Amino acid sequence: MSGITGIFRRDGKDVDPSDIKKMNDKIAHRGPDGSKVWCEGPVAFGHQMLHTTPESLHEILPFEDEESGLVITADARIDNREDLAPKLGIEDNEHVSDSYFILKAYEKWGDKCPEELLGDFAFVIWDKNRKTLFCARDHMGVKPFYYYLSNDIFLFGSEIKSIISAKEVSCILNKNKVAEYMSLLFEDKQNTFYEDIIRLPSANSLSINYADHSKHNYWELDIEKEIKMDSDEEYTRAFLEIFTDAVRCRLRSAFPVGSFLSGGLDSSSIACTAKIILSEEDVQNFHTFSAIFESTPESDEQHFISQVLEEKMFMSHFIKADKLSPLSMIEDVLWHFDEPLYTVNNYIHWHIHKKASETGVKVLLDGLDGDTTLSHGQRFEIDYFKSLKWFKGFKELYLHCKRSKRSILKQHIFPSLILPFIPLFFYNIMRMLRIPIPLEMGTNNFINKKFANETKVKRKVLTHENQFRKARSSKSYHYLLLKRGILQSVLEKTDKSSAAANVETRYPFFDRRLIEFCLALPLDQKINDGWSRIILRRAMKNILPPSIQWRVDKGHLGHNFRKNFLLFEKSVIDDTLFTKTNLIDKCVNIKSVREIYKNYVYDQSISPLPIFGVVTLSIWIQKNFYRFNYD
Known part of the structure; x- marks a missing residue:
């Protein structure tokens, strides 16, 4: 867990060293073990160091390799050093940093280097010979990467605050992102709450020069791959x-x-x-x-x-x-x-x-x-139905529902064997008529109707729902879950929490090899005899x-959330929903949220999730003084 920042003046002007220092200072909390900037002509890099690995104790970033003409700044942990070392002609010891492995991988494979790397990383390399900046983010998006791009300048950083500190960036609230937030839609992997600040999506690289730029998705899950073993x-x-x-x-x-x-x-x-x-x-x-x-x-x-x-x-x-x-x-x-x-x-x-x-x-x-x-084997009913293994499928369904105490009809038969086969036209009618549908998410009425129409957010929600609705096998459903944007969003939020405490959080279940292996497993290695995650x-x-x-x-954390949210924060909720509504009334259906709040006060079994979302949005807007203009 470190922090990176950078500037590339695409207009050819020299970077003012004070600009990169200002950006880097904004994320000083990410790296208490060292701060350094590098500046040369139109390019400048910054780095805040948090020592974690033995190799990081000897690492100095940004690093310039004069022989190759490459400069790198990185927040990275490379896990396949042992395999890479002989291919790159370098030693795997604690005096050779992970960032040096990345730099040498770029020197050997160029823009294809992320395909060879295993681990969590966000890095940028300035190639003096090609006059090109190359950026990449890891396969699942564990390490954050934000940027601002115009014809004149490219700015990047591990956190948004470093980018909005630059005079070139205007803080314009992204109303589409607000609408998605209020609709519980977290699938977009690129946009932020700031109109002009973008996230580099997971498993993507970005090449930028003075005149052009291109983005490349360097890794995709192979849904066709199958693993077959004997026992x-x-x-x-x-x-x-x-x-x-x-x-x-x-x-x-x-x-x-x-x-x-x-x-x-x-x-x-x-x-x-x-x-x-x-x-x-x-x-x-x-x-x-x-x-x-x-x-x-x-x-x-x-x-x-x-x-x-x-x-x-x-x-x-x-x-x-x-x-x-x-x-x-x-x-x-x-x-x-x-x-x-x-x-x-x-x-x-x-x-x-x-x-x-x-x-x-x-x-x-x-x-x-x-x-x-790992997958719970969702939609396994379709697989057994299509393969004509009806007795085995019914047995699996019966045992799974018995163990998990789930409804066979509402939570399995309807969503798995009926809903995926309903024509889109009739499905959309059901949604418009607000017919209850047991899906992962649904358009709610917490968003201001005019604002929802303006941002066309309901169409986005329906598109996402329909993706999952149409999944007609357990594997295709598993594939869609692994590609969801909400995973990247949660990782980005956890990164900020970790960075605040100078801790690096690592996720074994997001290992690329493990994900590829689990997706390729046959169904009976995901759910068997009613046991999900059987392997x-x-x-x-x-x-x-x-x-x-x-x-x-598992323990239901929602019980504690529902109890303590009202216990500790009633005054904040009241203030948001009855006093400071001018901050949010153009995007929130205040009347609807107040009704939920009224019911929640008398019955803590009701979820206050929309109230929480509205309160945090209101506090954030209040503290940041950004113009909330929808006209």
Whole structure:
């Protein structure tokens, strides 16, 4: 976790060194271990260093290789150094930085170099010979990359705040992004809440020279790829090997390492696998960080957390999340995020990152969205129906619903065997008539009708819904889940939370090799005998306590959120919905949100999610003084 900034004057003028220093200073919090800028003619790079890996202790960025005429700045961890070293003719030792591997990869493969890299990265290389700037972001978007591009100048940074500090950038609110935010649509991978500031999408590279620029998607999941093995044991061994390596390469650190531990299958698998790896290397200090909810038993998982801690020797740490407000530290959070947030449980991550930093942990493993990588086998009913294996399909459906306590008709038969085959014309009529449809998301009425029409946001929502509706196999559904923009958005938000605490968060379940492997698995390795994520369950035999290995439920953090949001923030909610409505009334259906609030006050089982979104949007606009002009 470091920070990068840069300027490329496409008009050919020299960069003023004070401009790059100003940009770099704006993200000083990302790198307490060193700050440096490089400036030459029309190009300038900045870097804020956070030491995490052993190699980073010897790394100085920006770095200029005079022999090749290349200059690099990077926020990166490269995991396939051992494989790259002989191909690049360099040594793999702690005196050779990850950024040097990237630079040499570019020297050898040019614009195709990201295809050869494994890990999390955002980097920019100035090629003096080609007079070209080359930028790239990792496969899933773990490392952030924002930029501003005009005919005269190109600006980039790890955070938006460094870019809007430049005099060339006007802070114009992006009303389309606001509309998507209010419609719970987080699929766009490029736009931000600032009209002219763009995100480089995950798995993309960008080449820029004085006259032209081009973007390239260098990696795509192969939906046609299939893995065929002879037995469940063989699949399990192959999965465990990849999963273990995904954890191992993310343990590379010069400082104490820790992991989130919720007591669920994903976080417990990572923590226990990491502990085994470190024990083999005779490293005893491995930390776990858990949120506990003693006053909210529906959210509390201490029973399962304690079982993991009993099995292994961990240094455990806890935060009492039931004592925290969902808007805890909201002004600091919004300053770091540069945008409003809809991630209601961010406050838990915020305090865990802070706790990790206080204990000296600089690297934190996170089991974020193992569900998506592994797949629950959604739409498996269609696969069995089309293959005429109806008896096996019904047995799978019966067992799965029995274990997960789900409705066969509402949560399986209708969304899987009826909805995908409804013609689009009739589907759109159902949506217009507000007929309840059990989909992942739906257009709500929290958005101002005039604003919704102006931004055409309902069409975007319907397009996204229809994508998933038309998925007529488990694999195609899995593929769509892995490509969702919300994954990149959540990673970007978590990055800001981590950076605020000088901690680097790493995600084993977002390892490219693991994702490719899981997508290519046959259906019976995703769901079998009613057990979803079956391959991880099998792989964790003798690693996890059986009670966690075969868990089908998880603690519902929503209970704590619903209780504490009203308990701690009633005055803020009242202020937003009844006093400062002028900040949001052009985009929000205030009457509708007030009605939800009224019901929520008397019944905390009602979700206050739209209220939370409206409140954070209002606070963000109030604190940033941007013009909210829709005329």
